[in-house]
Amino acid sequence: SKSFMLTRQVIFQYIILISILLKHWFYNLINLIKGGSPLKDLSSEIILITGAANGLGRSIAQQLAHFGCTLILWDVDEVNNVRVAQELNQATKSKHIHAMKCDLSSRESIYECAKKVQDTVGNVTMVINNAGIVSGKSLIDCSDASIQRTFDVNVLAHFWILKAFLPSMLDNNHGHIVTVSSIAGCYGVSKLVDYCSSKFAAVGLHEALT
Template sequence: MVMFILNCLLLLPFLIFCFLESLLKIFIPKKRKSVTGEIVLITGAGHGIGRLTAYEFAKLKCKLVLWDINKHGIEETADECRRLGAKAHAFVVDCSKREDIYSSAKKVKAEIGDVSILVNNAGVVYASDLFATQDPQIEKTFEVNVLAHFWTTKAFLPAMMKNNHGHIVTVASAAGHTTVPFLMAYCSSKFAAVGFHRALTDELAALKITGVKTSCLCPNFINTGFIKNPSTALGPTLEPEEVVNKLMEGILTEQKMIFIPFSISFLTVLERIFPEHFMAVLKQKVNVKFDAVVGYKNKGQ
């Protein structure tokens, strides 16, 4: 233990250097990488963030592979991507089913090629307390929000590793860093998604795969209609276009963690260093609200 503390103290000069380096990066924006010609697969691309992200990659002349469970929605997205001048391939895929993911991935590799940018965006949310959230809803939350990331990554990462080139994007949430009442299943799944991103990042580093990058998106409430009447003292509900602009900037500049708004990152630090009682009062000040089904009283009757 003493040796560990001494070794940590020896790292202090390096810590100061890293702080200075981070400050410089604020004033010297990182150069954007080119993604022209890349094969980009986006799950949940039939609406919301997934759809708008597809449009942005289409403008950058990427080849789009679009997955969604909604046939009409995914075809609409594909049509608009083609109008923007990109090649787009639409697949109806249920991301809650592992075998559907694996069979669709096999078709993509055989018919289109190796995916080099994977955006794990598909997600579900149920705004309800523990008792009002049905067991199948809890299972589906984890199947789509977490387990699907494992299956898609296992399917497409090997080619990225072989080429030492690629990017895996995990769409998580601010709820993957701090909890919110009446979103128990969702928060738990997004904590797992953040953990997936961090563990994958470290595993690639341990394997010395330097060319495969990772990014994790963690936004506050977004105006997509999934959560009804959300509000918080941290600011107005985010518009999808704003989130996608920040997401694309994060991907193209290879940011590891993308917080929207950036103040969310401070909350994650405060939770680790401030007393529990203080954080409880601070969360009251943040005042997160939305429409939710509460079944506890009915359960007790």
Template sequence: MTRGTKLSGTTVLITGGGSGLGRRMALLAARRGARVLIWDLAADGGRNVRDEIRAGGGTAESQTVNIADQEAVKAAAAEAGPVDVLINNAGVVSGHLLLDAADEDIERTFNVNVLALYWVTRAFLPGMTSRGRGTVVTVASAAGLVGVARQTDYSASKFAAFGFNESLRAELRSGGSGVKTLVVCPYYIDTGMFDGVRTRFPLLLPILREEEVAAKILDGIEAGREKLVLPPLVNLVPAARILPVAAFDRLMDFLGINRTMDHFTGRADTQPAESGPKAE
């Protein structure tokens, strides 16, 4: 008897499911027998993944939702119905120095990466707690474990995402709800979100393949994992904070972590926000 949530026969909702890691998780969850509900700001992306799943014999629906809009989330959730697994995957990154970042980009980073966690989770958690089961997944980042140069807003938002999961887990455990949480902290993934990122030690801290990360996340859900750091070596970096600050800084310089974004050319996904859900 697994402590986690077996995906076969469940309903899995994935935010940002129309591309990148979200798409990979949607396809894999469908292959494992789940009914997949895709939320994405890009209507075409959500529809394409939905159709891809259906073409393979799976079950999927898509909704175009601006998860940063609390009222839009409530309306879409009411239309979607209850879910068994909620994967808070959607995220944006700007990759600018603090003084170079546009105000609207900073605001969007926190709206999508932090506030949306509250709006989406609050919409579906009551249904999980009433049934006494379910899993809430928060895709944070290795940047949520240690701050990185040129990612001040992104790192801060992912620290907040990690804290959101940790507090939610404590809340659910103390209340005996039966609902589980999983926080995921991957290093850079080859989704195109971090195009141009370079790693100094690719054998130790490689750019991760999205299909491998997707599989590990779904494996973690089914196994009842509560924390997943990829690659595991990244766990040692925040642990090094026990060192004096100067020594910690030298370690970060040696690993080259603060230089990974120097040639960043990725995208921040600054499309105009949709005002409400559109069922597909």
């Protein structure tokens, strides 16, 4: 049946994801046992992380902070974002982590913050588009403004961020783009019509970009 096929596809995707994670975990474990350095030297990278004040974005920042790279943390939650930057600077005894308030639902705010980064820190060499919002409501119950904001943050922000930072990456022939999506970007889920649609778009953007 159609539902059985869909379930099988979802399970297959999860198996692939787990296999990839286990492979990287194994390589990192072997490297750690040997006393080696990270698989990639990140000390010279300037990395932008969106949605860094909480959740996955904060965890990513915590992991990367110990590799000596410069981190730019963007979030609309200024209080928690600044707290994360302060904690990481203290933990790493450095001043390489910068917190900036940025409203990812606003193209103008993104371009303004991007210019500030370029003027005060330098050219971003890695973008981690992590920020995302979810309503968890049926399509009928979602307001027009809520749907618009979901797309603004979950996918349109990716466009504006890439337009701001990709040119310098191409000029220097050096850069990395990371798009954090979701299994909801591969399969439709009940009461997540707006979220799934935005994540499908984010996956499509990344695939087309590469």
